[in-house]
Amino acid sequence: MKEIDVKCRFCNSALQHSFADLGMSPLANSYLSGKEVMQMERFYPLHAYVCEECYLVQLPMFETSENIFGDYAYFSSYAESMLKHAKDYVDMIVERLGLGKDSQVVELASNDGYLLQYFKEHGVPVLGIEPAANVAKVAVEKGIPTDVKFFGVETAKELVKEGKHADLLLGNNVLAHVPDLNDFVAGMKIILNPQGVVTIEFPNL
Structure with missing residues (x-):
């Protein structure tokens, strides 16, 4: 998990304005194997912010690309x-x-x-x-x-x-x-x- 240090991912302005807090969620299109079913699944915050300078809506926390696309389920x-x-x-x-x-x-x-x-x-x-x-x-x-x-x-x-x-x-x-x-x-x-x-x-x- 990476934190973008509360800066906008586009214009690098301070990210302060909460847009929508949807709680916690597992990764989309990331299915559990038989062994993983009995283990605690990782959840991530779906708390979106909007940049007050460029208006980009974004998550200030995100998983690394390598972990998302290592074994992608969507075809x-x-x-x-x-x-x-x-x-x-x-x-x-x-x-x-x-x-x-x-x-x-x-x-x-x-x-x-x-x-x-x-x-x-x-x-x-x-x-x-x-x-x-x-x-x-x-x-x-x-x-x-x-x-x-x-x-x-x-x-x-x-x-x-x-x-x-x-x-x-x-x-x-x-x-x-x-x-x-x-x-x-x-x-x-x-x-x-x-x-x-x-x-x-x-x-x-």
Whole structure:
């Protein structure tokens, strides 16, 4: 468990205004094994604050990313509605941006390749960045190139050194899970081509 020292995770202002205290909760999508059922489960405070400077609503305490994504239980391909939405998006954006075999699409938090598989059907080169190894393995088995990494400035620089620049950079349902927002967004700027496009989905807005 990490404490962010009561500073806003975006603008670093003092975090003082309580927004909603929902008590204690175990990690979402973190299921207990047979052995763990008889052990005390870890609970975490769901006490949200809002920054008075930038209005970002956030938890001042959060679990480390490694502990959340070490063995991730959510696979996007399990939801038919998610697959339909992904296909509709890909069909639209490929036509709108004129993407083809000479383009490069990079998805951050690409999960099991549920979305990138449709770009591949269009013949567009893809790369997924996914921190959960068990989920990324499913994407690789589908033929979706996937790097098992957390994304930020360091990862972006590594990819650029390897010749990877994104003509389309996308991230769906990811920003709410990012502990260091500024590092994540700065990395996006590094890997994006000068004329590239970023699309981000926020399911909670």
